[in-house]
Amino acid sequence: MGGYGDVQLLREDGKRLDGRALDEMRPVSIEVGVLPAAQGSAMVTHGLNVAVAAVYGPMEAHPRKIQRQDRAVIDVRYNMAPFSTSDRIRPGFNRRSQEISKVTAEALESVVLVELYPRSKIRVEIEILAAEAGTRCAGITAATAALADAGIPMRDLMIGVASGKIENIVVLDLDKAEDNYGQADLPAGILPNTGEIAFLQMDGDLSPDEFNLAMEYNFKAAREIHDIMVNALKQKQQRGEA
Amino acid sequence: MSNGHSGAEQRLVTPGEALGSSSGLRNGSGVVERNGKFFSTKFGYMKNVNSTISVVPTHSSYMPQSGDFVIGYIVEVRSNLWFLHINGPFQGLLPMSLAPWKVEFGESRKHLDIGDAVFARVQEVDESHNVVLTMKGVGLRKIAEGAVEAFPSHLIEIFLGKQNANLQKMREHTNARIIATDNGQIWFDGDVQAMRNVRDLLMQFKGCLNGSELQSMIDNALN
Amino acid sequence: MVELVPSLLRQELGRLAAVDERLDGRGRWEGRGVTLETNCLYNAEGSAKVTIGGTIVYAGVKFEIRAPWPDRPTQGSLMCGAELRPVAHVKYEPGPPSPESIELGRVVDRGIRESGCIDMDDLCIVPGEKVWGIMIDIHVLSDQGNIFDACGLAAIAALRTAIVPAQRFDVGEDYTLKVNGTPIMASFTRVGGRFIYDPSEQEELGGDERIHITLGDEGHVHSLQKGLKGVFTPAEFAEIFEVAQQRCAELRNLVAEQEGN
Numbered sequence: 001m002g003g004y005g006d007v008q009l010l011r012e013d014g015k016r017l018d019g020r021a022l023d024e025m026r027p028v029s030i031e032v033g034v035l036p037a038a039q040g041s042a043m044v045t046h047g048l049n050v051a052v053a054a055v056y057g058p059m060e061a062h063p064r065k066i067q068r069q070d071r072a073v074i075d076v077r078y079n080m081a082p083f084s085t086s087d088r089i090r091p092g093f094n095r096r097s098q099e100i101s102k103v104t105a106e107a108l109e110s111v112v113l114v115e116l117y118p119r120s121k122i123r124v125e126i127e128i129l130a131a132e133a134g135t136r137c138a139g140i141t142a143a144t145a146a147l148a149d150a151g152i153p154m155r156d157l158m159i160g161v162a163s164g165k166i167e168n169i170v171v172l173d174l175d176k177a178e179d180n181y182g183q184a185d186l187p188a189g190i191l192p193n194t195g196e197i198a199f200l201q202m203d204g205d206l207s208p209d210e211f212n213l214a215m216e217y218n219f220k221a222a223r224e225i226h227d228i229m230v231n232a233l234k235q236k237q238q239r240g241e242a
Numbered sequence: 243m244s245n246g247h248s249g250a251e252q253r254l255v256t257p258g259e260a261l262g263s264s265s266g267l268r269n270g271s272g273v274v275e276r277n278g279k280f281f282s283t284k285f286g287y288m289k290n291v292n293s294t295i296s297v298v299p300t301h302s303s304y305m306p307q308s309g310d311f312v313i314g315y316i317v318e319v320r321s322n323l324w325f326l327h328i329n330g331p332f333q334g335l336l337p338m339s340l341a342p343w344k345v346e347f348g349e350s351r352k353h354l355d356i357g358d359a360v361f362a363r364v365q366e367v368d369e370s371h372n373v374v375l376t377m378k379g380v381g382l383r384k385i386a387e388g389a390v391e392a393f394p395s396h397l398i399e400i401f402l403g404k405q406n407a408n409l410q411k412m413r414e415h416t417n418a419r420i421i422a423t424d425n426g427q428i429w430f431d432g433d434v435q436a437m438r439n440v441r442d443l444l445m446q447f448k449g450c451l452n453g454s455e456l457q458s459m460i461d462n463a464l465n
Numbered sequence: 466m467v468e469l470v471p472s473l474l475r476q477e478l479g480r481l482a483a484v485d486e487r488l489d490g491r492g493r494w495e496g497r498g499v500t501l502e503t504n505c506l507y508n509a510e511g512s513a514k515v516t517i518g519g520t521i522v523y524a525g526v527k528f529e530i531r532a533p534w535p536d537r538p539t540q541g542s543l544m545c546g547a548e549l550r551p552v553a554h555v556k557y558e559p560g561p562p563s564p565e566s567i568e569l570g571r572v573v574d575r576g577i578r579e580s581g582c583i584d585m586d587d588l589c590i591v592p593g594e595k596v597w598g599i600m601i602d603i604h605v606l607s608d609q610g611n612i613f614d615a616c617g618l619a620a621i622a623a624l625r626t627a628i629v630p631a632q633r634f635d636v637g638e639d640y641t642l643k644v645n646g647t648p649i650m651a652s653f654t655r656v657g658g659r660f661i662y663d664p665s666e667q668e669e670l671g672g673d674e675r676i677h678i679t680l681g682d683e684g685h686v687h688s689l690q691k692g693l694k695g696v697f698t699p700a701e702f703a704e705i706f707e708v709a710q711q712r713c714a715e716l717r718n719l720v721a722e723q724e725g726n
Contacts, residue, residue, distance in 0.1 A: 034521075035521060035552070035606055035607040036518075036519030036520075036521075036607050036609055037519060037520075037553060037554050037555075037607040037608050037609050037666075038552070038607065039301070040301060041607075048507045050506075050507070052552070052606060053552075054552045054553075054606075054607075056551075056555045057303070057331065058303060058331035059331055059555070060331065060333050069370065072331075077551060077552075077559055079550060079552075081523070081525065081548075081602065081604050082525065082527065082546075082548075082600070082602035083506055083508060083509040083512065083525025083526070083527055083602050083604075084506075084508055084525075085508055086508050086633070087527075088527035088529065088600055088602070091562070091602075092561070117331050118370070119331075119332065119370070120331035120332065120371075123551065123555075125550065125551050125552035127550065127606065129506055129523060129604070130506055130508050131508065132507065132508070148256060148284075148285040149285065149300075149301060150301055150303075151284060151285065151286070151299035151300065151301035151303065151396075152284075153257065153272060153283035153284050154257040154258070154283055154284075155258060155274070155283065156257055156258030157256060157257055157258055191258065192258070193258035193259065193260070193281070194258065229256075230256050230259075233256055233285055234254050234256075237254055237300055237451050238254075238451075239451070315471055317469055327469060355472075356469070357470050357471050357472040358472050359471060359472070359473050387473075387476070388473065388477075389473060389474070389477040390471070390474075434480075434481075434484050434486065437477075438486070438490070441489075441490070442490070445489075
């Protein structure tokens with residue numbers, strides 16, 4: 001959070017600059033089975049963000065030292081394409097991507113029934129094609145849909161959503177300007193059926209009450225995206241007739 | 243239908259979805275129980291066979307089980323064993339003692355080299371998921387001719403049909419020799435036209451969305 | 466990961482070649498269906514998505530302002546790179562750019578650069594001080610064979626839709642990048658002993674050497690690349706060169722049609 005509190009992000013009618021209500025998320029669409037070479041795949045469009053995920057495996061885990069005798073390991077790579085942001089991103093090692101990959105993998109390991117596949121590896125590849133605040137959440141949503149498409153067993157469908165604070169007001173799903181000039185961002189990976197949280201990060205400044213409201217917004221949005229995902233999965237099975 | 247692929251009334255479920263009360267029922271593959279209720283863990287079709295609720299995934303990877311009939315490819319040759327890719331999460335290993343030939347120590351490559359394909363059976367899957375293969379048994383051999391195509395392993399049962407009825411029809415229709423294995427591999431051999439016939443059918447069948455659709459595709463194509 | 470080449474596959478490809486057939490039933494010089502979509506990436510200044518069968522590739526164009534080379538004070542630059550990330554196939558592994566992805570990027574780069582479709586002097590902002598650098602990044606999302614042609618087509622189609630973001634860099638009004646030509650690549654792989662056009666994944670796996678030909682609008686060749694182990698004769702090359710002329714012209718029409726819409 002940049003702490004540029006003086007930039008106006010709310011209109012006089014109380015709505016946000018793009019016309020959304022405080023608890024309204026950007027439009028989300030999901031398409032399943034988009035990459036023929038992968039075992040499972042999905043594309044998530046969340047506002048202007050575009051995230052694609054591919055799943056390979058479970059497969060023999062190499063090198064052997066990464067194997068776990070009691071469960072599968074999930075190997076996540078979150079990557080932003082060079083053209084995904086307004087300033088080009090140089091391909092290669094990136095601390096931010098490494099961190100997001102690590103916590104996303106750990107979140108997925110809490111959702112996938114990894115104990116069914118000891119010693120094996122499941123590869124989850126997340127590629128961000130267009131970034132406009134909220135890519136890690138779109139990536140989590142895409143990864144989940146791709147895992148379901150690949151037939152990987154999971155306790156629930158994990159949905160990535162974020163809420164935050166702008167002009168001292170809690171809002172759902174920050175866009176780019178709100179993310180740049182807002183006061184807090186709270187991305188979460190939510191399991192709508194079990195009511196659990198498997199992924200959580202936050203930066204900025206929130207009071208306990210603001211945190212509670214932001215999480216409430218996150219749960220509400222997660223249920224909405226969950227329904228979109230279920231619909232997308234079923235549509236693939238019904239040749240788009242759903 | 244007893245195979246659970248009975249068409250329109252099938253319920254398509256997603257991971258985490260509540261499937262109803264567990265009372266008087268057992269949970270099978272793809273279903274877990276929590277607080278007296280069943281939940282799906284897979285994206286697929288729910289089925290109830292003999293009071294066991296399970297979910298047949300729309301897509302799945304092969305999990306080796308003892309007794310399975312498989313086609314494997316040699317990926318590594320050691321002096322006393324071979325490692326095989328069997329289209330599953332773990333490689334299979336074929337010890338020299340379970341090969342159909344008398345192999346001198348260090349001469350394993352003369353019999354099976356990297357890239358060769360074999361018909362084998364899963365002898366055992368031990369608790370640490372070592373998959374031991376055997377080539378001792380009827381029909382188990384190195385595959386020297388024909389072609390192999392991948393096919394979704396969870397649909398092989400439908401591909402074969404009851405008492406291999408579908409397979410038999412397909413053999414007659416295409417004029418090819420065809421063998422389908424549990425790990426989602428289909429071997430076929432014949433003249434050029436027979437091979438083309440099989441390929442055309444497989445390409446069509448791979449487009450199916452589920453078992454019942456595969457069955458109707460097979461019925462339409464072969465009757 | 467070195468891919469396992471099944472002995473049976475090579476044997477079967479040879480058997481099919483003998484009767485001039487292909488695994489998927491195509492004719493020897495027949496390509497798979499191609500789709501092209503442009504302006505499909507929100508943050509890129511030019512973009513394209515190409516599918517060839519199950520192969521999917523995106524290309525995005527970005528601009529930067531930099532100082533020109535001292536010996537070429539009025540010339541901007543063009544760079545084209547490809548990434549073969551593990552998303553695209555189980556065979557691709559994470560890590561620094563592989564020799565394969567560097568080769569791919571450079572072959573596409575040469576075809577565009579040497580066709581002369583970008584006049585480097587057009588990229589001058591202030592002689593000796595500021596010029597535009599154009600970067601085309603190609604992202605392969607699904608590899609089911611012949612990523613070279615898909616990457617070549619995506620790169621030129623993206624470039625041809627590019628808008629120079631002068632406003633964002635405070636050097637004037639945005640304008641459409643001037644691109645004088647549509648270089649197109651055609652790729653051939655030796656399968657079962659003879660060359661075929663537009664190899665599928667299986668044909669690449671069980672095939673031998675490949676030849677990539679990039680042709681300009683007048684049918685002039687601008688870039689060639691022979692890859693993988695194998696040798697070929699001048700007569701074989703003459704044959705595929707002729708086929709390349711036809712296939713490239715067809716794909717160039719596809720780009721023109723897309724732009725007309």
